[in-house]
Amino acid sequence: MSRLPMILSRSIRSSISHNQKLLPSLQHRFISQSSILYNSPFGKLTTDPNQQQPSPQQQESSQIQSTQKRPEIIKNEDGEIDISSITPENDEQLIEYHATEEIKNQKDSIEKLIHPLKIKLYNQVVRDHGFFKNDLIIKDEESKKLLKFHLTNEEISILEPSIYLQSFRIKLSMKKATIVNRFVRKMDLKTAINQLHFNSKKMSTELEKLLKTGLEKVRMLGYNENTIYIDKLWVGSDGKWKKRLDIKGRGRHGIIHHPYIHLKCVLKTEFTTKRLQWEKLQKSKLEKPKMYLNNDPLNLKVRPWYKW
Template sequence: MNRLAFYIRPLVRPQPVAWTAARSLSQTTPLFSLFGNVTSPKTTDKAEQEQKGQEILNSEGEIDIDKITVENDTDLQKFHAERNKKDRISIDKYITPLKLELFNKVVEEHGFYKNGQVVQHDGKTFKLNLTPKEIELLEPSVYLESTRIKSSMKKATQVNRFVRGLDVKTAINQLHFNPKKMSTELEKLLKEGLEQSTKLGLNPDGMYIHSLWTGSDGQWPWRMDFKGRGRGGIILHRYVHLKCILKSEQTKKRLAWEKQQKQLASKPKMFLVNEPLNFSVRPWYKW
């Protein structure tokens, strides 16, 4: 078998090749043309060609398939943008626009969300009281999910407890010099989180690990553990995932403010018992 035949030889014969279908999603990059260069390409509209840019055209002014890349393929980018928008999980898909608007106004005014504030909107006055759950969801967050990791929950939890609640950058710094495997995995995840928070326009320096947990990733392979005296056991090959919620400095400020408010509202501490006696006081012993 020569080199070409080796590469052409399909790996999986009866199944259709998946990548051709995916490739055909982009209409500007046809993989196969029945007539090759004999027929002119369908998109000869000049305005359309100018839009797509001169870089994909060859010297004769026709679209050159080899010059089309992922970066300059406008149709592909459009498709990706639509798909990303549809697939993305964000709170504005699940909460009424008014609530969102009012929340944003409070945040704009104070720098973070304060519950029970009076807001003017559309010529009306609102007093916004949100439940803790709603506040948590409305504040900006980044949800990270790892891929399948060959480890166990017990091993992962040790590392998770180490960095839970830390600033993301501090956590990355700590994890980088920790020799555990799960530290490396978590570090990768957090670095991805920093990138994503930058994409959202959040300050990466202010991000912290709000919650971090691990779980079984399911479908654990197992095999027999043969022992003496006719006994046996099962050896499990465990796989886990990591999940993490990063929150911004907005949340940190709010929590600090709430703590302060709670402190202000609390009664002064009495070192002596200052409560009324809860029994009838009589000058003799009752027994």
């Protein structure tokens, strides 16, 4: 037996004697050499050929077992429900209530900010043109009247689909984080993740994790992941910085502050890109021809009379 496994086995035995809770983590850390050989530096790109993959029947059985984990409601012989068996996990009426309340709160929050008529007209314009076009003369379907429909930039940002991301307690300074944020801002989501994956800075790994969660949300909501881009990305102090004593010479000392920050990001869809391209085209059409006049000063004195 080589020397390395002896050292590992001693460390495991000592950890079991001190604290039994550390056993699963240590077992996971000191795996056989086959898992080390087949791991990739870029994540789980390769698989161990010795490891057998579960069959589709086993996957279906595992899904059924996960759904059956919910505790059942117990009934008596007379058909009466035992109240003690009802929990928030198996109460169907409570689950339905929370789902409907969540949808209702979302609608109420938008209607508090924007008039319902504006929301209806916005949806009508998007349905007709594929994206929102501002300052169009449209015909209302109910009143049959022609209306010039205008929305402010704030109202458009509320109505257009967007995804908000945030993270907390990252041990880094705001200045170092801003350098990486400037590099990625206004970039496509997938290209940003690829660029950050091969970046050597510490901030790039934290930002990559945040953008990957955004990519999962995009797939869950059903948007086209190839057209999503980073509209806004900013950093802020997370508060409660740790302090450490900095010992100096001649009986003096200072305080070292360990900064903690948070990241916040807003992702936009193709509806925003199409609208911005259309607005840029309309602005170029309304531009007047440029007159390149010479505004240099005269090289002679201008007097209100003739020289003679």
